[in-house]
Amino acid sequence: MTPRLSLVALIALPLALAACATPAQRITSNLTELGVPPRQAQCMGGRLGERLSIGQLRRLQELTGLRAERFERMSIREIANKLTDERDPGLVAEFLRAGVGCLI
Secondary structure: OOHHHHHHHHHHHHHHHHHOOOHHHHHHHHHHHHOOOHHHHHHHHHHHHHHOOHHHHHHHHHHHHHHHHOOOOOOHHHHHHHHOOOOOHHHHHHHHHHHHHOOO
């Protein structure tokens, strides 16, 4: 294998693995980045990955960029407030339901 080919393989492998992440894994990662404790984020990720539509998953993913603007953790309530959209109240309801369910 040439050095150039091995460099391409080294770069492509993480990208290919990231593309294989399930919605639950992506949600867990995003929630952790927003400051949700890892154990709770994993629980919520599993629940939300099964219940949210593709559009709702994208909306949740958009919030990850907000973490760069903040230096402290976001609470479940703060994240829910950012998700609030009168066109899709179901997203906040599912998010809060998962958050409460994973606290118990």
